[in-house]
Amino acid sequence: MVERSKKPGPIPVSSTEPESPGFVFKSDRVKLSLPTGESAEILLHGATVISWVAGGGENLFLSEKAALDGSKPVRGGIPLVFPVFGKSTEGPTAALPQHGFARICKWELLGRTSETDTSIQVDFGLGPENLTVEQRKQWPYDFGLIYSVNLSKSSLETKMLVRNEGSETFDFNFLFHTYLRIPDVNNLTIEGLKGTSYKCKVTKSEAVEEMVELSVGSEVDRVYANVPDTVQVKNGGEAIFKVDRTNLEDVVVWNPWEGASKMADFGPEDGYKNMICIEAGAVSKWHTLEPQSVWEGSTIINL
C-alpha cells in the first residue's frame, strides 16, 4: 500500500478514524458531506468521484449505463487518467489500455485528512501492489499515487501526487477526466481558451483557438496545450463552473455528440446534451519523474 509517510508534509489523522456525520465508508465507496448539505461520493474503483452535489444540485454527469462494479472505467464523474493519456502505440506505455490503469484499479482508502464545518478531505492511494500481475508487466515501474478530494461549500478540489519510488526514471501523463453536468449544450459557452494552440482529434488537425466564447454544436475532442488561465463554463452567458488548475497546463474539451449512441455504457442516448468534459491535465507532453521525485497537480472547480 502507498504509505502516507511517503507523502511530503504532515498528515494529521490516521486512516482508522471512525465515521463521522461527514464521512461515511460503505464497502465500495466513500460519501463526504457538509452540514450545509453539499456532498461528494467516491468509488474505490478508479477512485472515481461519481457525484458532487453543491449549489442546489448535481454538478457531475454520470451515464445511467455506467458500470460502477469495477468491470470497466466509469462513464461519467471524474475518472483518473494515468500514466498515459489516450493510447500509445510505442514506448513504455504501449501495452497499457486507453487512458492507463488508474481509472480501472481498486484504490486504497487512506482516510479522512481534514474535516471542518466548511470542508472535508479524503485521501486514496495506489501503488504497484494494487495492480494485477498483467498490469505490472504492462508498466513495471515503482510508483506511489496519493489522490485527495476536498469538498467545500462551493468548490471541489482534486489533487494528485505522483511519486517515483523506484530506481528508474519514468515518463507519464496525468488528467482529471471530468464530466461536468450542464443544463443544455446548446446554451453552453467555454471561455479562457482563446489564443491557445490545440490538437483536434476529430479533424486530425492543429490550430489556435480564435473564439473568446467557444460553443459546441457537434462532436468535439480537442487537446489545448498550455492554457494560461481559468476556464469558465457558461450557460446562457452565466458562469456555472470556473475551473482553476495548478501544475496542470493542458485542458481537453470532449463531447461525443451523437457518437454517444455507439457507446454501450452511455445513457440516455441524448445525454451528451447535458455534459461537457473539461479535463485538466498534463498530457500534451510526457512528464519525466526521476527516482524518489514527486510531482503534484491539482484543480479546483468553483461554482
Ligand SMILES: O=P(O)(O)OC[C@H]1O[C@@H](O)[C@H](O)[C@@H](O)[C@@H]1O
Ligand atoms: O471512452 P474513453 O476511453 O473513456 O475515452 C473518452 C474520450 O476521452 C477523451 O479524453 C479523449 O480525448 C477522447 O479521445 C476519448 O474518446
